[in-house]
Every structure is written in C-alpha cells, then in structure tokens.
Amino acid sequence: MSKKTEPRYAMVVDTKLCVACKACVLACKSENDVPDGFCRDWLVEETRGVFPDLRAENRSERCNHCAHPPCVHACPTGASHVNEGGTVLVTHHKCTGCKACIGACPYDSRFVHPDGYVDKCTFCLHRVQRGKEPACVEVCPTFCLHFGDLNDPDSEVSKLLRTRKHKVLHPETGCEPNVYFLEGGPR
C-alpha cells in the first residue's frame, strides 16, 4: 500500500443538504468564463411520488468524468481525452466542432462554445493542480459538494461513499460516472 497510486478524482453531492441556490453554477461561470446562455454545471429539482407521499431531491449536476467516457471514444481528432485523475477534458485547438461527443454523452453535459469548440466541466483541474478545490465546491454555502481522490481511502469522498447511501445517474449506460449523489443517512 506504500506505492502511490494515480488519483481518481470524483465529486460527491449531498442531496440532503443541497437547497438548489445555484451558487455552484455562478461560481463556475465566473471562474471559467462560461459564456452567457451556457452552463457547465446546473441544478435539477425533482419531485417524485404520489400526493401526499412526495419526495423532493435537489441535484447539482455536471459532467460525470466517466471511467468509460463514450465522448472520448467518439472524438475523431483526439481533442476529447482523459487527463490527470481521470478527468475528461477537451483540447480546444484540436476540436473541429463536429459534435460527435455531444451525441455520445448520455448526460448531455457538453455544449458548443460560441468560439466553435466543445466545452464542458473540467473538475476545475487548473485549481486542483494548485491544491485548491473546484470553484463550485469552494463556494457551496451548505457544504453539500465534496471533491477528492477515490483512490485515497482516507479522502473525504471515499469516507462519504463508504458510510452513506449513494447513487450515480443512469448507471445503465455503463459509463461508470464519477459524480455520486448521497441519498440518505448511514448505510
């Protein structure tokens, strides 16, 4: 265990704490200069059940940085690639804007930037490499967003996933997403 393994970055969203204030969306937009009318992360407010037995869930969603990213496989130029810690990134000057990756993403996480290339969440890798947290995580007022390394058993995200009930979105796609949603109390 002494050998240092590659990090596997993941995000954990506590749906029990999220109040859908959208601070994460604003923080991302200002940190990453996301153009007007687009967003790299977004809020989903879902209500399920039959009245009066209802359940509400708030989810801060973004690219899932899948372990098996179909967008990377679909990219004809190698612009979409897997980077440090398993983050899925787009090299702007390699992207032709063919949009195959947008068609390939089951989570609709990508969009065409007005400058022509395809854009998406980067897990704020530029901040992570300087030892900071992604902008959305840092700004969250309810501390419902957590970021860390799943390959480190002592990281906060590893501990949360060990102790709390959680899910990923559409596991049936087989992409093995790396954004987890905490659903309830201890397992």
Added chain:
Amino acid sequence: MNQPTIEVLHGRHNHLIDPALHIWGWEIPVYLFLGGVVAGLLILSAALELVRGRKDASLPMRTAPFVALVLLSLGMVALFLDLEHKLYTFRFYLAFEPTSPMSWGSWILVLVYPVAFLLGMGSVPQETRVRLIGYPPFQKLKVSSWLMCVFGRADSLRRPLLWASVVSGAALGIYTGILLGALSARPQWDTAILGPLFLTSGLSTGAAFLLLLPLDDGERHKLVRWDLLAIGAELLLIAIMLIGFAAGDRAGQIALTNLTTGNWGGAFWVLVVLLGLGVPLVMDLLEVRRRLAPVFLAPLFVLIGGLSLRFIMLASGQASSFRMIQ
C-alpha cells in the same frame, strides 16, 4: 422506483441541447444520403463491369465514378458547413482514432477519391483520350504526359481498381450508418443494424440514381434486379431493427415508439416504408415480370425514401435520450 415523477425542474437550458438535443441540422442527413448514393454508384458500376466484363458501357455508367466524386464533394461541403470550428478541419487528418467512426469516415473519404478518379479515367473511351492528350494547352503545360501516365495506370490496374471500388464503396456505405449506430447514448441509434441498413439503402438509392439516366437495356436489366434485391434486403433489415427494439429494454421501447407511433411514425411509414420501398418494390417487380416499360417514378420514390430515412433517423435519434427513462 415505480414512483411517478411529478416534476423535474431543469436549470441547464444549453443551446442545441435543451429541451431536446438538436446538435445536427440538415447538413448531416444530406451528407449521409449523398454518401449512400456514392457508395451505391461505386459498388454498382464496378460490380456491373465485374459481372458483364469490359463491354461498351453507356455514357452514364462510364461517367458514374466522376458523378460519384461530384456528389461526394457536395456531401463534404455539407459536412464542412456543419462543423463549428471550421478552421480546425485539418485536425481530422492529423489523427486516426480507431474507436471513432467519424475518424474512420474521414480517412475512408480520402481513400474513395483516388479510387473513383482512376476508375473513371479507365472508362474514358479511346477517342476522347486521344483528344485530351492532343489538346494543345495540355501539351504545353505537360498535362498530356501526366494524363498518359494516368490512363496507363487506370488500364493496367483495372481489375484491382474495380475491387477497390466495391470495397471502398461498401466501407463508405456502412460507415454512414455506424456513425450514428456507435452513439449508444441515443436509444434510437443504439443498434448495430444501422450500418447494413444504410449500406443497402445506399445501394438502392445508387441504383435509382442510375436508373433515372439513359442506360442501355442490358445494364437496366441487371440494375433493376439488383435494386429489387436491395429494396427487399432493406425492408428485411428495417423489420429486424423494429423487432430488435421491441424485444429490447426500456430504451428499445422508447426507440420503437419514437419511430412507429411517435412524432416520426407517420413520416416513417409513409415516406420510407410505403413510398420509398413498398411502391418501388411493386413497380420494379411489374417491370421485371410483366416486361413493362420502365418509368422514372420508381427510382424517384426510392431517392425520396432514402433521403427521408436519413432525416427521420437523425431527427428521432437526437430526440431520444436516457433522460426519458425515469
């Protein structure tokens, strides 16, 4: 898990993605259609010569490879118009990504051009060759010696070129289907049958394109029969695709409903199945069995059906998503 969803408020609204994916417009189905016709032209014109031997072909058959090049170039213009980052188009040719059908496609297109060009040059009749080589400006610009070399190569490599034409045409036809079929995030496209389906559709639309032109009787006789086979195979593949969706999971059910009774149901049954395949099948059968004079309507319907198939598959595929599964 069976709790009905009452409300989903989605805060994303990214352009071209929300409320329904709409990343590709008319350019892609037009390209997929033209790619199919080109695949059909390359395969059929080469196969006809392989079957019948090198006889005096009619003018449309001789020029088919050049027509294919023009149609393919028009298709590539449509592809180019679709690209959002046009200045970076050259990036397609600085990489080969084996998992990306689009990467395969961009390299297949590069292969098709020289094959079709040499195939067409080999079909240029002797008197035209003499005239071209003797054309004074060509002689001055040393084009004549280059032309002689090209004609020589096109003749000596005729048989390998015919086979290369069949193979590159098949690759082109299949890839136009796999391009969509590999995007498993869209339940409508998540079927391996799109490759063979678009290839057979390419064969029948390619045959239809040729049948609209003044061919000689021998060529028409063969092409109508091959067209019949292609239409029959296409109907069979569509049936298999629908049965595959019906036998599938929730994603398959969404795909089936989308195509047969949903927003695209009417257009699919009327334009693709009835007008594009059923009516031409009957008309071709009548022409073959009853020896009736050919009419231009059957090939025209096949072309309309082929174009409709591309538009409907693209539009319905973009609108189908895992988000529909609650």
